[in-house]
Structure formats: C-alpha cells, structure tokens
Amino acid sequence: MSKEMTIHLKIWRQDGPDQPGELVDYTLDNVNEHMSFLEMLDVLNEQIVAKGEEEPVEFDYDCREGICGSCNLVINGQAHGPKAMTCSCQLHMRNYEDGDTIVVEPFRAKAFPVIKDLVVDRSAFDRIIEAGGYVSVKTGSAPEANSIPVEKSTADTAFDYATCIGCGACVAACPNGSASLFTGAKLAHLNRLPQGKPEKDERTVAMVEQMEEEGFGDCSNYAECEAVCPKGISISAIAEMRRNYMSAAFAGEEA
C-alpha cells in the first residue's frame, strides 16, 4: 500500500577529527515512504553490519521527535533537510522520490569539530550558556510564583525564543559559522523577563564574548539561520542582542 523507493546516498565518512573524510556511495532498496530519515539510516546501518565489511555510519540522535536537539545532518546542502521547521529526525522519506540521490554531511563549522562521520562536538554551545545563560537564583530562594506578574505578550515572546533546542543548524547554515541566533535567542528569552533583567548587561556581554572566543564567526545578516531553524526562531533575536550588547558594553564608559 505504501510507496517503496530506491534511494542513493552519498554519506560523509571520517574516522576522527584529525583524519581526512570523504563522501561514500550507498544504495538502499525498499525505502518505505513512512520511514523517517534516521530510520532510513538505521536500515542502512543494519545492511552495513550484515555485510561486515566496514563500520556502521555514526550519527547523533536521541528523542527522534524533534525536541532534544541531538540530530544534526546536512541533507543535500541544507541543515536538517528540505522541510521547514523540521529536525532531521522528523523528516520523512515521503518527501523523496524513487531513484533520488541524497548527500548527507555533518554540521560543519570551525567551532564544531567532527568526532566521527556525522557526529560533531557542539560543546561550545554549553560554554556560551555557562558564560551567563541563566538567572542566578539558588534553589529555595524563589519568591511566590505569582508575585511577579509578566505581561502575556512578553511571556509569549520570551517563550518563542526559549524554544531553541540547541541543535546548531543555525551555525551549520551560516556562511560565517556564526552562533548569533543561538546566543541571541537565549538572551532574548531571559533579558526581556523581569526575572532576567537584573543581570541583563552582564549576561549579554559575557555570552557574546564567549561566542567569539569559541571561534564562531560574526553575523552578516544572511538570515540562513532563521531559514533552517527547526523551531522557527526569528533573527530579531540577533538585532536585539546587538542593541543590548552596544548599550551594555559602553554603558560604563560614559558618565
């Protein structure tokens, strides 16, 4: 009843961070249209294991429902593939035709070194959050939740930015390898809430500077990041980040 296809794959294989990599060809018959893209790779790996000639293709995944941010494939040149607001794990094979050739590569960026095959090291994102992506409130010291009203529109906008899953597609898609959308989204989430306001300046400067230190490039307003973001986060976050950074960085110098 459901459609079966033959799919040709060109997959990036690389043994380790210091080894050269290359695209390797594979062909899969009987790809069902209801398979997810990662299930198609599972089937490929089962085929590779059965043959026993080489090691299976390594790729990152966990929840497989588009929320954990683990999966990270560049599919035919697009981070997370052709479907808007969709993670690699939520892309389904019904988006492809019989006989299609699909190129699969890792999220590439200077700040995301390859670990093996399609697996990259995104720990730079953790270090950006570590620099200031939080509200400094100790367990137990919180006031009654409803003692701080937050305008619904502010809360809703904060939520829109808080939906970032930290996958790194924004970096992979950016010609400069910039992490501005990731960093800006966290700032736009916390800086606009009353809870986040006291640390706004300090947070903005610390996170922006950490982002630079990690080797991410600057933003040149290509907006590729917004186009691939599986959560549809707006690049307004970046404008806001710059505005806040300027006012925070130079705030102390006037007076």
Add this chain to the structure above:
Amino acid sequence: MNLDPKVPSGPLKDKWSKHLNDIQLVAPNNKRKHDIIVVGTGLAGGSAAASLAELGYNVKSFCIQDSARRAHSIAAQGGINAAKNYPNDGDTVWRLFYDTIKGGDYRSRESNTYRLAQNSNEIIDQAVAQGVPFAREYGGLLANRSFGGAQVSRTFYARGQTGQQLMLGAYQAMMRQVHEGKIEMHTRHEMLDLVKIDGKARGIITRDLVSGEIQRWMADAVVLASGGYGNAFYLSTNAKNSNVTAAWRCHKRGAGFANPCYVQIHPTCIPVSGDYQSKLTLMSESLRNDGRVWVPEDKDDDRHPNDIPEEDRYYYLEEKYPAFGNLVPRDVASRNAKLVCDDGMGVGPTGRAVYLDFADAIERDGRDTISDKYGNLFEMYENITGENPYEEPMKIFPAVHYTMGGLWVDYNLQSNIPGLFVAGEANFSDHGANRLGASALMQGLSDGYFIIPYTVGNYIASNELDDDVTKGHEAFDEAAENAQNHIDELLNVDGDKSVVEFHRELGQIMWDKVGISRNEEGLKEAISEIQDLREEFWNNVRVPGESSNYNKYLEFAGRVADFLELGELMAKDALHRDESCGCHLRAEHQTEEGEALRNDEDYSYVAAWEYQGVNGELQEELHKEDLEFDFVELKQRSYK
C-alpha cells in the same frame, strides 16, 4: 536486604518538616571537602547537581548525551502539577496527594507521596524565578489547565514543551555552577559500574563514549538519576538512548530493584507503521480534553471514518465511563483500546489503532480555537503520518511510556546500599502502580531540588567515610576490569545477528506477554523465551567496530544485554504479583467491568528483588516492604 523505609513518625503533614528538623547538616566550610557524583542530567539529575553545587559540594556530573540539555525529560509535553489552587477550584496539598496515591492504586508509600504534593508548589516558584516561560493569563499571572483526568485545574504548562522548558531551567542552573567551578561536567560518558567499599557506594566506573577509555571516579556519595527502563520493550516513547544500564549495574552490586513490572502504557501515541519503526511518538494526552475516542461498531466496516455515521460508531470510553468519558486515567484508556482492537474493531492498515476525533470540537469551538490549543501537535501528527487531523480523525494506539518501578529507596531516597541515592524515574518512586499525567516532572524536580540536597547532606554528616581510600583500591580495580571484560566479551562473540534484531525480538516478547494485559501462562512463556534469547545473544550477536573509539553499536549492545536480564525480572515480578493493580493487569484478576482487581490482603507491599546471579535463569530473591496506610482508606478505583 534491609528495607526499612525510615519514615518519620507523626502526622502525615508534619513528617517532612519534622525530618528536616532532625537531619544532620554539614557545616558550610566542610561541604567543599566532599565530592558527590550525579549520574544523569534530566530533571532529577540536573536539579540535584545544581542544588548540591549551590550548597558548596563538589559535584561530578555525568551524562551519555553530548550536552546536559538533552536528557529525555525534555520530551515531556503536557505539564507539571502543583497544588497552588490559583483557579480557586478547591485544590489542596491533600487533594493532590490523594489523587496521586489513588491514581497509583494504593501501591506507593503514603509518606513519600504526601511529600511530593507538599513540594509541588515550591517547584513552580523555583522554575518561574529561573525564567521558565509558563503560560500566562492576560492579567500577567500563571495559567492552569485540567489534565489527565484531574477534576481540578492544577497543571502548569509551557505550550507543548513543558519538559523542555523545565529542563532548560535546571540545565542553566547547572551551567551556572559549572561556571562557578562547583560542577565538573562529563558529557558523552556512560556509567558501567558502581564501586562499593566497606559496603558503601564510593564511586563509579564510566566509559568515555568518544575515546572508549574506561575511567574511575571517586566520591562520598553517588546520586543515580538515570531515568526509566521503558526501552526494554524496544518500541516506546522513550528516547533511543534511554536505558537501564546504570541502574541495572547497581542492582547487580546489591541494590534492590522494586516493582519492575509496573509499566505505564500511554493511550495516545501514533501507531506503528512498519518493521523499520525505531520509536513511538506520544501525542499529549491533553488531546483527550477535546478529542473523542471511537471505533466502528461493525468490525468489517471499511468506510473512511468521515463516512461512518454517528449511529455506527462505538464511543467506548464515553459509553463505559460516563462520569470521566474520554478523560479516564491512562491505564484504563490503554486497556480499553487494546480490548476493542483484540475484538477486531481496530482501524488502520494494522488493525492496531483507534480513532481520536476532533470534528465535534472543531464544530463547537471553531478551527482556530482548536488550532491554538493543539496546533503544534496536529502538525507533528501530519508530519509523521501524512494525514491531516483537522480533516479526518487521528489514529492512535497505546505505547510504553513510563516505568513506575526502579531501584528501591527509603524516605531519604537512599537505596539499600548506603551512599547510593536514586532520584527521578530511576527510583521506584511515588507513583505506585500507575502515574498520573503531569506528575513525572513534579517528581523529578521534587527529588532533585528539594529532597536530595538535604538527605545526601544528612548521610555525609552522619557517616564516617574512610579518607584513605583511593582510586587504586582493589574494589576500583575489580569494577574497572569487570567493565572492560564485559565490553570485550560483547565484541568477541562475532556472531551473525545484529544488536537491533535482538532488541526488537525482546521487545516483541515484552509487548505481547508483559504488556497491557498479562496472564500466568504468557508470563511463564515470556520468561523462558527471554532466557533463550539471552543465550542466543551471547552466542550469536554481532557487534561491529572496536572498543577504543566512538561506537554506538557497542553502547547499545551493552544496554540490550542488560535489558535481556531486566526483561526476565519484569516478567518474574509480574508473575509473582498475582493480583491486578494500576497498570499491572493480570487477566485472572478483574472486576466484572474489566477493571484491575487488587488483593490488598496479600499484595499490599513493595516487591524489592535482590540479584543473585545469572545461570541460564536469572536468580533473584524477593524481599517485601509492607505498605501501611494510616491516613487514607483503600478503595476500589472507579471512574464510572
């Protein structure tokens, strides 16, 4: 095995405050002398690690994912309960406690469950202060909704991402402590063994999942927050990496495994589409607030659902349970879906699905209102199935979702191994034989933010630990060698069948015979089939690659090896519990209406199993902690 629950004396509502008054504290300047290991960075592990570090302890945190932000808590959609009573609809701590213990079919410890309800309000305060963007009313205050069969609106939510947002709150609190130098974070590390010295938990063995290196870590206490074991069924709503290995290896070192047969099967998941299926996707049960569940009355009716007139539809939940209708608890909804499918009324290509229909809700409230409430879920459904739920009913079927069983813990969340604490889904917890919706997030955070920081401190203050112990101790040698040998054995089998095939076969046995409905004959078959499959695994599994680099098949092989043991224990536990309770339905014990029929006289206890070895058969000794109910009266659940 000592199963003293160490419940404080006194009235239910005073037990926790009395305990806090009585426990010993570690002086602020002494806290920095103590190291604590926390395994897992979900809600329980993340919140525990952050809170312990804030107190001044040196925390070493471990997770298998590439970042502490990715644990499976992130996938929880619906919400988190608290007894704030903001809607003024009569909620109280007692009522939240009572609903939880009743929902769990009276198979949890009164004192722990009450404390969970008490802590619920503080969790909301903490999360809001961290900037968690909960839904709000136009007045700027927090919004609530009714969820999962509750008759009050006590659920706080952040669209369909409540788990993700609470997780990020805990993760950010953790990262702040990493910045302060109080948490040493180890991502892509898997715990493979527990190290016990003088009977106490003193460390763990891990494998660095990138380099393959086996490593030793020492501490004064170990907090295990490694999640549940639903992936024993292969297909579940759990993340692919969720596994039982850390907990199971502790069990093999002497920690009691409690109530392993208590598995929650969630009624609203997207049905299986083919044998390549790698996981099942949950659709939030909030959908049942507006969706109507039905099947065609005639099993041979193959008309499109939109062409089946009202009189030919069987709204089985509404008919059987007029008071609760489509909002009956999860176990009741799942069981009834299976029953109608067993009777041949199931729909879809496999016949293993029922309809969840929004047509009436759309006509009543308008498409926009329904879209506001469930838009993201509808999109997710359409993306996965290719069908549009605005135009035709969803097809849903139950899937394994949550495990109430886990390592046995006392009131302090300490296992029977001193110094080994267990939090979140990894412990046997507060949910008894069935967990209510929006209670998992509550429990993980209650354990991590508000219980572990006190009880671990009490343990450290009241125990003399040998300061001369080093990582060169023979117990570390033995455990490290054990971990390496296990890996070598897996690689050396060099058989013909892949890890995934074994896992899938185990899952099929579990689903058929240790699933929604169980009986003596099926459970005995399951035990013997699992034993055979385990033997075949160790003779014929093929694990590709090597141990000294990134090798996901090797990681999975170790986890499947443990599931092949745990699965047998789950079946044994289900076989020994010759009653029905909550999610554990023994077909032999049902009311006339097909509800779980408890036997309080003989089974009102926690079953804690002690590992004795594997010799063809899994050897386990049963120990019992009697459950005493001083404050609630045990009743037959009824949702009629």
